[in-house]
Amino acid sequence: QRTAALIPAAGLGTRLGQGPKAFVTVGGLSLLARSVAALAPLVDEVVVALPDGYALHDLNLPGDVRAITGGATRQASVLALLQASEADVVLIHDAARPFLPPSVGEAVKAAAAQTGAATAALPVADTLVRQAGPNLWGQLTSREGLWAVQTPQGFRRELLLEAHRAAEKSGIQATDDAGLVARLGLPVALILGDARLFKVTTPGDLVLAEALARLWDA
Ligand code: C5P
Numbered sequence: 732q733r734t735a736a737l738i739p740a741a742g743l744g745t746r747l748g749q750g751p752k753a754f755v756t757v758g759g760l761s762l763l764a765r766s767v768a769a770l771a772p773l774v775d776e777v778v779v780a781l782p783d784g785y786a787l788h789d790l791n792l793p794g795d796v797r798a799i800t801g802g803a804t805r806q807a808s809v810l811a812l813l814q815a816s817e818a819d820v821v822l823i824h825d826a827a828r829p830f831l832p833p834s835v836g837e838a839v840k841a842a843a844a845q846t847g848a849a850t851a852a853l854p855v856a857d858t859l860v861r862q863a864g865p866n867l868w869g870q871l872t873s874r875e876g877l878w879a880v881q882t883p884q885g886f887r888r889e890l891l892l893e894a895h896r897a898a899e900k901s902g903i904q905a906t907d908d909a910g911l912v913a914r915l916g917l918p919v920a921l922i923l924g925d926a927r928l929f930k931v932t933t934p935g936d937l938v939l940a941e942a943l944a945r946l947w948d949a
Contacts, residue, residue, distance in 0.1 A: 732844060735818035735888075736770035738763065738779040739808040740826035741801020747949055751782045753826035755937070758944025762931060765829035767792050770883070773836045774822060778815050780808040806904055806911075810895045813888060820844050821891065822884040823908050829940065830927040835949055836883055842920045843885025850885070850909040851924030852878040881924040884909045890917070 740763045744752030760768075760775050763779065773779050780801030787798045800816050801808030806943035809823055820843055824831065842849035851866070855874040863869030884907065894911040898904075905911050909919045927947075931940050 732819040732822045733776075733817070734774040734822070734844075734944060735816040736767075736777045736822045736824060736841065736883075737772045737809065738766055738770070738777065738811035738824050738826050739801060739805050739812065740766075740774075741780045741782045741808045742805065742827070743782060746932065751785065752765065752931065753779075753781070755931070756787070757829065757931075757937065757940040758948055760829075760944070762829040763826040764792050764887065766824055766826045766831065767796055769833070770822060770824055770831075770836060771796075772833070773840055774818075776816065778812055779826070780812050804904060805831035805906065806895070806898065809908060810892075810899070813892050813895065816888065818888055818900075820885060821888045822883045822885045825930055826934065827930045828882055828928050829931065830925075830929075831883065832925050832927060835922065835928065836924050838887040838922045839883045842922055843887065846918065846920050847887045847890050847918035848885070848912045848917060849881055849907060849922050850907070851881040851928060852921045853881065853924045853926065853928075855879055864947055878921055880907055880909060881926075881928045882907070886912065921924075 740753035742752050749755050754761050777796045779798050781798050783800050839849050855877040859872040859874050860868045898911045913919050
């Protein structure tokens with residue numbers, strides 16, 4: 732079975748405010764370069780979706796990596812990536828999650844090849860509350876049985892393509908791919924993820940990422 736890592740990296744990084752997020756560096760390496768380096772050993776090919784006007788040679792990436800231009804949304808970028816690969820099994824991974832422990836990537840890939848769809852996720856540790864109004868405590872929500880969804884997410888490529896086409900048809904926009912597969916009524920395996928897989932989103936996350944990079948690269 733041929734495998735591919737598909738990396739949506741076409742976001743503009745609006746919340747971080749430092750230009751396209753995939754190109755932001757921590758510990759001297761871009762978020763995208765870190766994600767590519769983590770995934771390349773697990774798969775036969777790596778394809779990344781970049782913002783319009785950006786190219787890979789700006790990035791100093793390891794190994795054999797192809798780039799395409801992403802879309803206006805993450806979902807559109809992933810659909811373009813799916814259409815750019817012929818792999819049987821694909822691992823979709825946010826460039827914005829640069830610290831992927833190899834064991835998590837392996838476990839997601841194995842589960843996806845076996846069951847069709849799997850995602851890294853973490854049981855929620857914090858107490859959860861829905862706000863009653865701006866900055867006002869409202870309804871407490873039990874965290875029992877709740878998971879926070881991460882990437883990588885692994886799928887048989889044909890299955891995820893079908894899920895994307897169905898979403899497009901019904902005008903659904905989702906923030907991840909496993910959710911689109913679940914909408915079809917199909918099972919998605921939850922694979923225990925890792926705190927280090929947090930998504931670099933805010934300036935505070937960047938401080939964490941800088942600190943973690945020192946340990947990761949040591
Ligand atoms: O914006 P957010 O942090 O949710 O983005 C998650 C991932 O999706 C990032 O790696 C980002 O580069 C990617 N993305 C994309 N195309 C877009 C928007 C986001 O590839 N249009």
